Amino acid sequence: MSHTSYREALREAMRDALLRDPRVFLMGEDVGRYGGTYAVSKGLLAEFGPERIRDTPLSELAFVGAGIGAALGGLRPIVEVMTVNFSLLALDQIVNTAATLRHMSGGQCSVPLVIRMTTGAGRQLAAQHSHSLEGWYAHIPGIRVLAPATLEDARGMLWPALQDPDPVILFEHGQLYNVEGELAEDVEVDIHSARVRRSGHDVTLIAYGGLLGKALDAAEQLAQEGIEAEVIDLRVLRPLDDATLLASLQKTHRVVVVDEGWKSGSLAAEVVARLTEQAFYEFDAPPVRVCSAEVPIPYARHLEEAALPQVATIAAAVRTVCGT
Amino acid sequence: MIEFKLPSLGADMDEGKLLEWKIHPGDTVKRGDIVAIVDTAKAAVDVESWVDGTVRQLLIDIGDKVPVGTPIALLLAPGETAENAVLPARGAERRRISPAARKRAGELGVDLASLSGSGAEGAITLQDVEAKAVATATPAPDRGAEMRRAIAAAMSRSKREIPHYYLADTIPLRPALAWLERRNAELPVTERLLPAVLLLKAVALATRRYPEMNGHWIDGAFHAAPAAHLGVAISLRQGGLIAPALHDVAAKPLEVLMHELTDLVQRARAGSLRSSEMADPTLTVTNLGEQGSESVFGVIYPPQVALVGFGKVMERPWVEQGQCVAMPSVIASLSGDHRASDGHRGALFLAEIRQLLQQPDAL
Numbered sequence: 258m259s260h261t262s263y264r265e266a267l268r269e270a271m272r273d274a275l276l277r278d279p280r281v282f283l284m285g286e287d288v289g290r291y292g293g294t295y296a297v298s299k300g301l302l303a304e305f306g307p308e309r310i311r312d313t314p315l316s317e318l319a320f321v322g323a324g325i326g327a328a329l330g331g332l333r334p335i336v337e338v339m340t341v342n343f344s345l346l347a348l349d350q351i352v353n354t355a356a357t358l359r360h361m362s363g364g365q366c367s368v369p370l371v372i373r374m375t376t377g378a379g380r381q382l383a384a385q386h387s388h389s390l391e392g393w394y395a396h397i398p399g400i401r402v403l404a405p406a407t408l409e410d411a412r413g414m415l416w417p418a419l420q421d422p423d424p425v426i427l428f429e430h431g432q433l434y435n436v437e438g439e440l441a442e443d444v445e446v447d448i449h450s451a452r453v454r455r456s457g458h459d460v461t462l463i464a465y466g467g468l469l470g471k472a473l474d475a476a477e478q479l480a481q482e483g484i485e486a487e488v489i490d491l492r493v494l495r496p497l498d499d500a501t502l503l504a505s506l507q508k509t510h511r512v513v514v515v516d517e518g519w520k521s522g523s524l525a526a527e528v529v530a531r532l533t534e535q536a537f538y539e540f541d542a543p544p545v546r547v548c549s550a551e552v553p554i555p556y557a558r559h560l561e562e563a564a565l566p567q568v569a570t571i572a573a574a575v576r577t578v579c580g581t
Numbered sequence: 582m583i584e585f586k587l588p589s590l591g592a593d594m595d596e597g598k599l600l601e602w603k604i605h606p607g608d609t610v611k612r613g614d615i616v617a618i619v620d621t622a623k624a625a626v627d628v629e630s631w632v633d634g635t636v637r638q639l640l641i642d643i644g645d646k647v648p649v650g651t652p653i654a655l656l657l658a659p660g661e662t663a664e665n666a667v668l669p670a671r672g673a674e675r676r677r678i679s680p681a682a683r684k685r686a687g688e689l690g691v692d693l694a695s696l697s698g699s700g701a702e703g704a705i706t707l708q709d710v711e712a713k714a715v716a717t718a719t720p721a722p723d724r725g726a727e728m729r730r731a732i733a734a735a736m737s738r739s740k741r742e743i744p745h746y747y748l749a750d751t752i753p754l755r756p757a758l759a760w761l762e763r764r765n766a767e768l769p770v771t772e773r774l775l776p777a778v779l780l781l782k783a784v785a786l787a788t789r790r791y792p793e794m795n796g797h798w799i800d801g802a803f804h805a806a807p808a809a810h811l812g813v814a815i816s817l818r819q820g821g822l823i824a825p826a827l828h829d830v831a832a833k834p835l836e837v838l839m840h841e842l843t844d845l846v847q848r849a850r851a852g853s854l855r856s857s858e859m860a861d862p863t864l865t866v867t868n869l870g871e872q873g874s875e876s877v878f879g880v881i882y883p884p885q886v887a888l889v890g891f892g893k894v895m896e897r898p899w900v901e902q903g904q905c906v907a908m909p910s911v912i913a914s915l916s917g918d919h920r921a922s923d924g925h926r927g928a929l930f931l932a933e934i935r936q937l938l939q940q941p942d943a944l
Contacts, residue, residue: 510681510707538684541707542700580700 258441264434266411267297267373271335274419275305278333281419284311284320285337285373294339295375295434321347321372325355325424328370333419338374341390341428355424356399367422371415377430377467377517378565384553387561389517391428391466392524395495401425402494403448406469408438410492413446421448428494430467430517451498453505457485460575461505463528464515465491468566472515475571484579486513494524502528503536510541511578515566520548542578547571582666583634584652585616590628590859593735594621598646599653603627608636610656615855617653622731623823624849628856634658637666645695646716677704689714728821739883743798744919747878750931752938754894754909760941768836776894777868778838780911782944783937784866784889785809785830791930793922794915795864797884803921808832812862812882813842815849823849824865824882825858835944869893876912886918887927889934 261269274281283298289312292299302310313320317338324336338344344351351372358366378387395402401421405411411429418425425448454469455476464472469490476486487505491497506512512532516525525546532544550564587597597619604616615627634656641653657666678686678693682705686693691713698705739745757779765773788795788809796805809831812824827841848854867879868891877890892912899908913934917927937944 510679538680541679541681542704577701580704580706 258439260437261408261412261440262434262438263405263408263411263429263436264295264297266408266440267405267415267429268299268301270412270415271298271301272304274333274335274415275301275309277416278419280331280333281335282309282311282327282332283335283337284313284324286313286315286320286339288312288337293337295429295431297373297429297434298337317343317347318350321350322354324370324372325350325358325368328355328368328424329358329366334370335415335419336370336372338372340386340431341374341376342385342388344372344374345390351394351400351424351426352397356397359423360399368424369419369422370424371418371427372424373427373429375431376428377432378549378554378561379432379467381556381558381561382431383556387431387554389466389549391426391494392516392518392522392527394426395497395524395527397495399423400495401448402428404428404430404466404492404494406430406433406464406466406490406492407454408436408440409444410446412440413444414448417446417448428466432467436470449493449496449498451492451501452490453487453501454490455486455488457487458509459485460487460511460513460578461502461509462486462488462513462515462571462575463491463502464488465494466517468515468517468571471566471568472571474568475575478568478572479575482576482581484575484581486575491528497528497531499531499535502532503539506532506536506539510539512540512544513547513571513574513578514544515547515571517549517566519551520546521551523548542580545574545578547574582637582661583632583656583658585630585632585654585656587619587647587649587651587653588628588631588856588860589649590619590621590626590856591623591735593623593731594649594859596646596648597621597626599641599643600625601643602639604636604639604654606636606638610634610636613857618853619856621859622727623821624854624859625852626854626856626859630656632656632658635661637663641695642692644717645692647695648697651697677702679704679706681707682710686710691717725820728817728819732821735882736880739880742883743881743886745881746917746919746924746927747914748917748924748927748931749876749878749912749914750928750935751897751910751912752935753899754911754938757938757941758894758909772836772839774835774839775842776911777870777891778835778842779938779941779944780868780891780913781811781813781827781830781842781866782835782838783934784864785811786937786944787930787933788864789831790933791922791926793926794887794917794930796886796921797863798886798918798921799884803886806863808863810861810863812865812885813845814865814867814879815846817850823854824862824867825849825854826861826863828857828861864889866891876914878914879916881916881918886921888916890914890916 288298289302289310324334327334355368405414462472514525514528529544547566555561601618610630614630616630617628637655637657696705700706792805808829810826811830814824816822865888873893876892879888879890881888894911896907897910915927
């Protein structure tokens with residue numbers, strides 16, 4: 258075990274990949290000399306040189322496209338996009354190209370590309386740097402979408418993502434970079450399953466990414482009141498691991514989904530729809546979603562806090578579902 | 582469409598178990614007809630209809646236990662037909678039953694219509710269904726224990742909520758008993774009057790001048806009753822007691838009262854009281870009779886506001902015109918609710934009863 262942070266765990270994952278596979282390289286805005294906007298790649302340029310740690314021009318469209326080309330050409334690129342808001346400039350490359358080439362080439366071409374990007378609010382960065390659009394990517398067939406919420410997943414998800422022959426997007430929540438804790442030396446995780454992070458029998462609390470911690474805090478608070486919540490970390494936003502969710506619902510018969518995205522057309526909506534379709538008769542109360550207010554994320558701290566799911570709102574939703 | 586709801590049959594009743602339906606779909610029901618027999622903690626009670634109508638649908642099954650206020654049958658109002666009937670808004674709403682509860686109810690054979698929901702917004706949950714299944718499987722509880730529990734609840738509430746005051750007066754009964762003896766000599770044995778009817782009639786007549794003794798204390802205010810429906814405390818052979826109403830005592834001749842009292846006592850002990858008798862008492866009278874003590878100070882049955890007690894009728898030393906004589910007499914007591922009346926008025930009320938009993942031929 259060693260004491261580390263989410264940021265260091267991500268960096269260590271990249272170091273490890275760069276050391277293990279000469280085809281791996283990192284590119285993005287300011288990942289080299291500046292060390293990454295969130296300092297994730299700090300020190301990598303000195304260690305691996307400018308061929309493998311490449312600063313790019315300010316064009317998401319161009320450097321994501323270049324990453325796709327490199328992947329098609331046999332390399333294993335890691336492309337860092339500063340935030341999910343900026344990734345919209347690369348949507349054409351991701352959705353129309355990376356996600357489709359395997360299918361459009363009849364299986365002849367694969368795009369083993371990993372794109373990392375920051376998502377989420379809570380740091381007073383206002384509406385153009387704070388949105389949670391991972392649900393949009395989870396809509397797209399042909400890509401895998403991951404949301405590491407723990408140090409273990411931050412350290413462990415990159416390598417299997419690089420082994421995936423298809424594009425993988427890794428969403429790093431901006432509020433997690435400074436989270437610290439103990440991490441085992443040998444981390445091995447899968448990139449296909451959801452995980453039960455806390456066991457309980459009264460209600461299933463489904464969360465991912467930056468809100469997993471709040472869901473766990475809410476569960477601890479609720480335990481004081483006699484409500485035992487089972488907290489599930491989705492981890493993989495596409496494809497969703499229905500089996501783990503259904504098994505929990507069959508145990509608790511109640512569901513609350515926590516999602517920093519907006520409620521309308523959200524990943525939370527997808528989770529609820531799947532459970533309802535597959536296990537309607539297991540529900541003992543209507544499923545409830547706790548999502549962000551349907552506004553562009555505000556800059557002012559109190560407004561931003563009010564717009565986001567908080568421990569208190571999550572706990573209140575659970576109480577409603579439990580009829581207390 | 583009329584929703585026939587399970588009525589409350591007394592302050593100590595919050596649920597009832599259906600023992601028997603006396604109506605069937607299609608039957609015409611008149612006000613006062615017996616609709617069903619419902620078991621309460623104290624007794625099996627004949628529930629009467631308070632409306633005229635035609636039975637459309639029975640909503641609960643024999644053996645179901647439902648809270649007071651639960652719709653148990655739907656009746657068509659006079660003039661309504663099945664086609665033009667309008668369901669009450671609440672009844673028309675689809676009940677909230679969780680999918681899991683519905684599924685489990687199917688597996689366990691639990692009838693959802695008889696359940697009340699404990700979930701959010703009254704939804705029936707898995708837990709409600711499973712609790713019902715367990716309750717159905719549980720053997721019938723001990724009647725004596727339930728009776729004690731019901732009495733305990735009502736009497737505890739009384740002593741918790743009602744500030745009682747107590748008064749007593751010894752009432753000479755020589756004229757009354759002499760009158761009774763003469764009257765009974767004219768009557769066949771089966772119709773002879775007991776002193777109890779004189780006492781009951783006197784109490785009922787006295788409430789005309791002291792209406793604050795006759796009625797109910799509800800939501801912080803006294804509500805006088807339009808007639809004196811005296812609750813007659815009847816001890817049951819299996820233990821416990823019940824105080825069903827003798828209706829409109831002030832308006833009825835003694836012979837009728839005697840007949841009704843005998844009938845009431847018999848039916849109370851046989852366990853076939855009517856819902857109006859359970860729900861209507863406005864003032865309770867407890868009469869200890871020959872086997873009793875000299876006096877009794879009762880606990881008011883909420884939400885009533887008074888209780889009149891009579892001890893044993895016996896000869897007592899009595900000073901009359903400077904002479905000590907043996908006088909048949911009874912100690913009458915009043916337990917009054919100090920929220921509704923004061924001791925001064927209470928004393929006048931007892932004096933009125935005393936006065937009325939001195940002129941038995943006017944009773």
